[in-house]
Amino acid sequence: MTSEPLLSVRDLRVEFSTSAGVVTAVDGASFDVRRGETVALLGESGSGKSVTAQAMLGIIPKPAGRVTGGSIEYDGRDLLALPATATRELRGREIAMVFQDPLSSLNPVFRVGAQIGEMFRKHRGASRKEARAEALELMRRVGIPAAEKRLDDYPHQFSGGMRQRVMIAMALALSPRLLIADEPTTALDVTVQAQIMDLLARLQDEEGMSLVLITHDLGVVADVADRVVLMYAGRVVEAGPIREVYEHSAHPYTAGLMGSLPAIDGPRERLTPIQGAPPDLLDLPSGCSFRPRCAFASERCADEEPVLLGAPGRPAPHSSACHHAGKVLTDAP
């Protein structure tokens, strides 16, 4: 592990033109991913996690979406400034991705062995036979039983968990240095979720790669992540080492998620830890986007958009984008 981050996202902005207007899905997000570490990207639905991942991979759906600002520095190069062929060659080889729903993410008309083998054939010029052997090896490695027989099966013949293993095998094919897993367990049964998380953690350890784990489930990341980056309405609101952020939340949104915020009125419902509705990206409030749902909101929050700064009185890598970070920290039990 060197101190230089593998990936460094700075002030990333991504916009989508929709029939209702221009949506700023990612609005100035900044965070780092260091070599070999696991970063959890956390946030409610619609907070811009997947779009951030698409931007890192250079696969923002066109023509509706486009990156309108910022930089994504990977291993010293700005991905956003590279020509399209160069970023394409990085995809799969250097940066790979596992998606949420393995059924729709695998091509229904191709055999899984061929889908995994395609990585070797297209990137390494491997023969059909070599690619098949490599695919078999990978399928064994991700724990697919009777892999030899299953090479020629189609995605619909697999269970959800096995499909996700196929996706993981495909992503790991060329030993990427960064794996982005976008809610890899959300579409799976609870019992299978833990197995897939264990598999990802084990493979990350073996490969020494960096892992960006996107989720909206705190429980999933607690055991595996080194650091956590919290997104709200397209912005990073808090980031830091996971224990630090858990125990000393410096943003009311995080504090709410952690359940450490004092109940505002009456008993809190367990499943909806945060009061109020998620923000409408087409009609964001002035200043801090979280303001309408925040117990700490003041006049300043409406006038001035908070920027990501070091959490007051906390050790260095912990940052928060809240005018009242100090108060949030002291109010917590």
Next chain:
Amino acid sequence: MAAYVLRRLFFSVFVLWGAVTIIFVVLRLVPGDPAYIMLGPDADQAQVAALRAQLGLDHSLIQQYATYLSNVVRLDFGQSFRLNADSMSLVLQRVPATVQLASTALLVSLLIGLPLGVVAALRANTWIDRGISVFSLLGQSTPSFWLGIVMILLFARGLQVLPSSGSGSWAHLVLPTITLALPFLAILVRLTRSGLLEVVHEGYVQTARAKGLLESTVILSHALRNALIPIVTVVGLQFGALLGGTVIVETVFAWPGVGRLLIDSIGRRDYGVVQASILLVATIFVGINLLVDLIYGFLDPRVRLAGD
């Protein structure tokens, strides 16, 4: 899959029975008696009656139908009233010409229609897409007989670069092929465009991009292969329309195929030949639909493996 094919073959028999029955009824409902038409306006009642008896037309309709069906089952379509030869062999002689025309038209449609559809989808909502859309809309709505006549006037009479009618050389094939292919090609363009636009947002297309594949591989291999699945069914059905189109195109260009024989035979109330042609065309249509189902299964493993 085998059981499925057998079941389909079984039902095909009913489809063919329906076709021969409908054509039997329709032929006898339209005014015009074969005996009158064959003998001409000068024939007297006795001659007509004699010929009617000879042709078996003096029996009741039910009786005629029963005889006809039992003959059809034995693949006997009777003599042509007009040409004094076995009806089915007359039709079969014309089959190669029609097959040549229809298959060239099909090939041309696929070779031009699929790429145009792909380009329209990739350039959706640009002027290229709009241009292709206008072309396919015109192609779909231009009547074949009109297009055929315009082409003859333009290329045969005007520019004198291609023959207007007949067969025998590749040059003879050009105008009828274009006329026959255009509506089919136009439908193919629209189906390919919309099919591709439907799948480009699917997860597996995103995965293909995330794998770092060339955009051409993403579209032509991962997306198009899925987009083709529903297209194949419609193409199969539309091929029936293309077969129907041969009747008009063969007539306009005097192409010696089944379609033209059918038109001539209807005019002369040559029942045997009409019935034999219709049964043959219906059989081809049923066969193609069966083939389409097989291709569908080949393209979509979820269908192919469903029975296992």
